[in-house]
Amino acid sequence: MTRPRFNPSPCKGSDATTLQFDQTSLSWTPIVSCPADFPPELFELAVSQLTHHPEYNSTLILRSEVIEESAEVFPVSVPLLRGLRPVRNTHRRLLPRRPTRDSGLEQHCTLYAPSHPSGPDAFHPTVLVLTPILPSDGSLPYYYPTVTHLAFRIIPPTSSESAVLRMEALPLPGTPLDQGGRLYRTCLSLLETLHRYGWGTLTHYKKRVLHDVLLPRETYQDLYLIMRERYKHLIDDWHEVTDPLKHVFEDIGIATFLMLLWKDTYGPETIPPLPVDSTGLANEPSRHWPRPPGGFVDLGCGNGLLTHILVSEGYAGHGFDLRSRTSWAHYPPATQSRLLRNGADDGQTTATTARTLLPADCFLIGNHADELTPWVPLLATRVRASGYLSIPCCAWGLDARFDRARDVPRCDVDAETLNLGAGGEGAWSSYALYRAWLASLSVHCGWAVEVEMLRIPSTRNWAIVGRKRVGSSEEADDNVEELIEGVRKRGQFKTRRPEGKAGGDH
Structure with a gap:
């Protein structure tokens, strides 16, 4: 009606x-x-x-x-x-x-x-x-x-x-x-x-999208207000040509979500001791919260803002991208040392590089990671990550643009149960189909999928989360290797070249 x-x-x-x-x-x-x-x-x-x-x-x-x-x-x-x-x-x-x-x-x-x-x-x-x-x-x-x-x-x-x-x-x-x-x-x-x-x-209207599935709204909002006051000065210190209001508040929201997600995911044994120079830090509740045992890895970290916020909050980890950004040089030394310039290939990364960039038990972050987006669950399985967060933006398959006719789901997923924001005949947008495909890819790689619609100022605010492994790890490994071998055989995968002056020496 x-x-x-x-x-x-x-x-x-x-x-x-x-x-x-x-x-x-x-x-x-x-x-x-x-x-x-x-x-x-x-x-x-x-x-x-x-x-x-x-x-x-x-x-x-x-x-x-x-x-x-x-x-x-x-x-x-x-x-x-x-x-x-x-x-x-x-x-x-x-x-x-x-x-x-x-x-x-x-x-x-x-x-x-x-x-x-x-x-x-x-x-x-x-x-x-x-x-x-x-x-x-x-x-x-x-x-x-x-x-x-x-x-x-x-x-x-x-x-x-x-x-x-x-x-x-x-x-x-x-x-x-x-x-x-x-x-x-x-x-x-x-x-x-x-x-x-x-x-x-x-009419018994039922929302197709549910907020606050993984975290209580009140808990998130209370911490977000604190984080916003702490980092809103970054708007005036913005060194990129992009809109500071959108990017600063968006990454503050994502950092808030991650801190609370990690708090609920990991055990007390992952709480690190405070450093010797922890004056003033010991009173911050988040300093005593659990966190990824292998640190975080921000895949395709771009301007490095999310990495900077997490590092500033005392979380171990790093971000890497194809090229450095103007902002990188303006962060404090503690953040600069965590921003790495590196590329990614089709799964043939050397063992030494992989261990450096993607250590075991790390938590992978794919925040609008473009071509890396579908690789997040594969990499999480392959490097034995402790979990991942993927916020998809542009629709990419493993080696080309996502094609709804070619890239069929790897397994069945229930859009309503997973809160994928689509359902019913004719109700699937291209973006919803892409989310469903990513969810099926994650399950195929051995992850229990959770979905949250983040409270951030972006139209691309869907988060696909993997925190628990399901099924046989051997089967998941085999599925990942099969996907990588398919990419190799097709021979279509091309590493993105860095934009601007950095493209010449990559």
Whole structure:
């Protein structure tokens, strides 16, 4: 079914259906309304998304945390409404995305149902009121509208009129109420979200993509905020021609994900002792977290930023690429020593070079590694890596561009179970097919595949993770050798030449 068009109308004034306080003469102000294309009994499910995920409607909010929920005790600040009774209150805390600029805010989210039930829908909540708990200075954060209360409503249908969704408010004095004002625009956005959630609930909408599969969202976000503050200065120190905002925050996000992934993957025996000059470092929790026993290897590390962040956080490892970048010379000596210039061939790397670049028990990182992307699981198997992370970008096969007709899956993978973001006839994009092919290649190489959609500023934010070996290691080795031998026989593999001046002496 196609979702009905969102058709809002500004409210022209109060009427008999406007909310009324039970013990005060204060008046609610209707702001904006639209047809409700779902029945009242689904209202509670629809607004639960708004209660628990305010960040979906504001880029300035990181998330909310529930402090307390109750269906019996209601704080005195929760309003008493005529003809309605409170049935559940959620005390939540809004966390800002930029805590150094915006403050947090605690809030009561209260559901109301009719006081005198009549009819089949009367026992279902029809109103959600948001009540901010003002801080000691009495000011609301920028991202919150200037209101004492904000209400989401569904007005049940009558014999002559269809059901209506409406936003109402108790504005603070001086708050503009015109359609160009911030309150109206905020209510309009919230109403559209409620309309969408209600229709999704009605049609049993199921997201094809799941976030936070491998790591809890809250854990990731909390560490990301710390990492962002620690490394945001790199934007001003950028020495490449590419966009610093995208690359800096993207690699901070990937580093955050890896640090937490390694913490959950490896045991306490992999925690290294702090160096002698560890003044100030011992208080950093991540210094006491498990990590890859053989260090990390950033394949095709490019500008070296991800390697730099991980090295700065005390992780052993290195990155290598076909050529050095301008940025490399501007990193501290500890990072410069971990950035190596080297190429990769079709599996015939000498044993000495392989041991240097790809030591046993290392964790391989393929971050938009282009031609190296499909080789990541093969290399991980061949060098006995302890795991890998691959973030595919451009679609490459083992020796040529990925061809959906030629590069058939090596084994069956369940797109829905693996969270590959595709499924159903006609729903597979080229990029989704490539992800499925990479997943099948990983399984063929003896890895249990996990998939996560990373919270990074990139449209290519799918991560394929291998942390555990499955099946026979002998069979996996044979499969890898068979793939490499096929590449040799076809004779199409060509090592990429470095761009720019570095291409002449490679």
